[in-house]
Amino acid sequence: MIDKLALQITSLICTEAYNNTKDRARIQYGLTVLLSEGFKIVFLLLFFNVIHKQNYFYFSLLIILSTRLFAGGLHLKGTLNCLIATTLLFTLTSVLAPLAPKLPVACYLLIGLISLVTVLIRAPIRSVVRPIKDNTKKLQHKFTAALLIAIWTIILLFLGNTTYVNCGFSTILVQSVLLVLVKKPKL
Template structure:
């Protein structure tokens, strides 16, 4: 259904604009499909986490995820259903389980944060096979952004969040983002 809608929107753009090159139309269709898939996923997640009373944790985790993973990259499922399942599992860990954990010793949080930053520095960005990073300058730019957002969120989480539930939620989000970079081989 999403694919059909993306095809119709791309066809509309082709017929009502000066864009007619196949490469450009394929890029537009890919972008539309990606946006529609993400919107579908976000709506499902918001409904689900609202029903179980964990919407605040979901939104906090989602904010961290979107601002770090966008630049660091990570694993991608091959289907929308697979992506929805993995994303739901991701947010179940960060927004349901992590907030239930007790507050840990501060040195553990510092150690995990340092580990996260090292992984981001060494492994980011991880390109997507559909959207490879071809230019070295672009790769460096994405790496700098991934590192910057990771440092920003680590600082906010460690030094400005006193609530252990949000502390654990935020740190779990960053750790799950960086752990994806460890277990994937760079193919692209």
């Protein structure tokens, strides 16, 4: 449905007189991404507001957006598949993780260290649609993602609220697990 809507909007933007198929494909791809991500964000906002876990959701979203932007991650085909997986991910980090008891600091450090090493080994993961071909850019993304994991680990270690600490570390852990699960595309 989103693909059809993106195609219709693209047809409105690019009249038949404009026949650059490459630009048309880029516009359609961009609209598809905007519409599907917009739909997903609105759904998630409503869902977590209804179950009164919006503060944990916002916190988890902040962490995952900041790290995933540079590290990349798993991409699923289809808006519905992505929506289901994303809802499950945020349910884990925003509903279940805050319920867990406080762990020893060594456990949190271990999660941070494992995530940092995972990012240094696996990141950045890009899709075929958005490849990074420049090695300098790849290194910048890798080290920025690693720096963000380190910063979040330090911030979380100094937070006094166990529910937010668990929410944050579960988000970092899930992001690093997703980096391990995804196959790097051959670009």
